[in-house]
Amino acid sequence: MIDQNLLITIVSTIVIGVSAQMIAERTKIPSIIFLLGAGVIFGPDVLNLINPSLLGSALFVLTTLSVAIILFEGGLTLDIRNVRHVSASVINLITFGAIITWVGAAVVSWAILGFSWKIAILFGSLVIVTGPTVIGPLLRAVKITRGIRTILKWEGILIDPVGAIIAILTLGFFISEEPSLGGTIAGLGGRIIFGTLIGFMFGLFMNKLMRIKMSESVSTLSIFAVVFLMYGVSELILKESGIMSVTIAGIVMGNLKVPNLNIVKGFKEKLTILLVSVLFVLLAANLRISEIDFLGWDGVFVVLCLMFIVRPLNIFASVHEKNISFKEKLFLSWIAPRGIIAAAVASLFAFTLEQHGFKEASHLATLTFMTIAITVVLQGLTAKPLAKFLGVLQTGTSGIVILGGNNLGVAIARELSNNGIPVMILDSNRLNCLAAEREGIFAFCGNVLNDQVWDDMDLTNFGSFIAATSNNELNSLAALQAAQIFAKNKIYQIRNSYENEKHPFTLDMIAGNQNYNLSLDVMGISSSLQYGNSIIESVKPDWLNKEQTEKSIILFGIEKGKVLFSTDLKKLSSADNIIRIYNT
Numbered sequence: 001m002i003d004q005n006l007l008i009t010i011v012s013t014i015v016i017g018v019s020a021q022m023i024a025e026r027t028k029i030p031s032i033i034f035l036l037g038a039g040v041i042f043g044p045d046v047l048n049l050i051n052p053s054l055l056g057s058a059l060f061v062l063t064t065l066s067v068a069i070i071l072f073e074g075g076l077t078l079d080i081r082n083v084r085h086v087s088a089s090v091i092n093l094i095t096f097g098a099i100i101t102w103v104g105a106a107v108v109s110w111a112i113l114g115f116s117w118k119i120a121i122l123f124g125s126l127v128i129v130t131g132p133t134v135i136g137p138l139l140r141a142v143k144i145t146r147g148i149r150t151i152l153k154w155e156g157i158l159i160d161p162v163g164a165i166i167a168i169l170t171l172g173f174f175i176s177e178e179p180s181l182g183g184t185i186a187g188l189g190g191r192i193i194f195g196t197l198i199g200f201m202f203g204l205f206m207n208k209l210m211r212i213k214m215s216e217s218v219s220t221l222s223i224f225a226v227v228f229l230m231y232g233v234s235e236l237i238l239k240e241s242g243i244m245s246v247t248i249a250g251i252v253m254g255n256l257k258v259p260n261l262n263i264v265k266g267f268k269e270k271l272t273i274l275l276v277s278v279l280f281v282l283l284a285a286n287l288r289i290s291e292i293d294f295l296g297w298d299g300v301f302v303v304l305c306l307m308f309i310v311r312p313l314n315i316f317a318s319v320h321e322k323n324i325s326f327k328e329k330l331f332l333s334w335i336a337p338r339g340i341i342a343a344a345v346a347s348l349f350a351f352t353l354e355q356h357g358f359k360e361a362s363h364l365a366t367l368t369f370m371t372i373a374i375t376v377v378l379q380g381l382t383a384k385p386l387a388k389f390l391g392v393l394q395t396g397t398s399g400i401v402i403l404g405g406n407n408l409g410v411a412i413a414r415e416l417s418n419n420g421i422p423v424m425i426l427d428s429n430r431l432n433c434l435a436a437e438r439e440g441i442f443a444f445c446g447n448v449l450n451d452q453v454w455d456d457m458d459l460t461n462f463g464s465f466i467a468a469t470s471n472n473e474l475n476s477l478a479a480l481q482a483a484q485i486f487a488k489n490k491i492y493q494i495r496n497s498y499e500n501e502k503h504p505f506t507l508d509m510i511a512g513n514q515n516y517n518l519s520l521d522v523m524g525i526s527s528s529l530q531y532g533n534s535i536i537e538s539v540k541p542d543w544l545n546k547e548q549t550e551k552s553i554i555l556f557g558i559e560k561g562k563v564l565f566s567t568d569l570k571k572l573s574s575a576d577n578i579i580r581i582y583n584t
Helices: 004-027 031-041 057-076 088-094 096-113 117-126 132-141 146-174 181-209 216-237 242-254 261-285 289-318 326-334 340-355 361-390 407-418 430-438 451-456 472-482 507-511 522-530 541-545 547-551
Strands: 399-403 423-427 442-445 462-467 491-493 534-539 552-559 562-564 577-583
Touching: 004 031, 004 261, 031 132, 031 261, 031 361, 057 146, 057 216, 057 242, 057 261, 057 340, 088 096, 088 146, 088 289, 096 117, 096 146, 096 289, 096 361, 117 146, 117 340, 117 361, 132 146, 132 340, 132 361, 146 181, 146 242, 146 326, 146 340, 181 216, 181 242, 216 242, 261 340, 261 361, 289 326, 289 361, 326 361, 340 361, 399 407, 399 472, 407 423, 407 430, 407 522, 407 534, 407 577, 423 430, 430 442, 462 472, 472 491, 522 534, 522 577
Parallel strands: 399 423, 399 462, 423 442, 462 491
Antiparallel strands: 534 577, 552 562, 552 577
């Protein structure tokens, strides 16, 4: 029979972790803050509801497997085709800049806390990463200028696997049982080569696996079974090679034309959220308040040195683009919150180092968690005020995202673009995206219901959203999803009204609609546009007094470079132009 206390620990961890995610989503505050706080509060030193020690060695296994899944996810999101567009500054940040952070963190922890050089160097390797799990929510909440937004986004995506691999290899170097330096270096190189080969082979295997005819649920689950198998095989053959293999496999999978890869990404996103929730609460509960007291203000001072000395050195040494101003570099210098990879790998280190007799292992994990907590809280809460003070907030929000690369959506986008309005087409059909791009309209291909898609889109200049597909249910779900990004009064949807409905579509029904909640047959209009029976065009307001008004569907007005989302003739009388669908 299961131990009652263990049952309470497991159930409480899941419920509290998911609750923390819910609160974070409602408050738009990074979930890591609530997860850390919940772990400490409900842990043994306070309420004693969650006791990780009851899990025994299972906690170490859970941590290692979670790190494997998280890093596999990181590899999946790394699109090599996009890396060539990454600026030189980002390349500098993940290479030369990573070394600056590594060395700087090692020096300050050694000098201030008196860590041994091995532990100090390991701490430096742990805090190299920032990560999209903390940068993504911050960028959604604070709309900064495009240049620094791009740098922060790509630094977070690329530094995760780079930093984790550096950290794991550093650990392998220090715990190597080889008697000579040459043997240690050879063993390190062997782990890199072996992990890369295993990862590449399993990546190709998973690509083949996804092409077998199976249900989406089973094929997706099979991928994650293979990830666990790959990690286990790598570790059994050569210890400390599993992290490299899962990361490489993710990169291989993410860059092949794998069928239903978006479904895999969607499932792994949900699985990762659950793993992060459970793991963070358990790891935070595993921290001892006595350890935090031991580090005390010296530990806080180490973190402040990372924020105010090491990070600025990194930025000013790495970012040399002429279009990045001094104030923008100051903002970049402030933003470097650490996330789940640092926490998970630090806990993994603590377990491993304790087995190898390192007395300072617990200090390493505690200082890493302290770094995460302080950077996320301080930088997360002050990012928007600082951006406003430095003048790096993006003020332009006139752009419109149109869901639906059908003929109607593309024609609307083209006419808006002709009137100087930034437009982006969002569609899951790559052919529709290509068709939009041939018309000179920027298109983003992805599933609107996938959170990762919203993280990947650059919405800096966009403030409005129109759901204009032929599927009413999808339009409604998309509007709910868009509410996480856009103000609710800037989200609009077209209601499809089909011929067989009780109230059929007529042009007269559209003309007086004041709420821009249009009701029309999207596919019917798209077909009409394709065969030349209708056109979308801009006209002057004096057209409103002419007889052909009844043959038109008013979409919106353009006034001083802004879109007026109204079909009320009176409200549009002051517009510079009116965009309409005209039935020829």
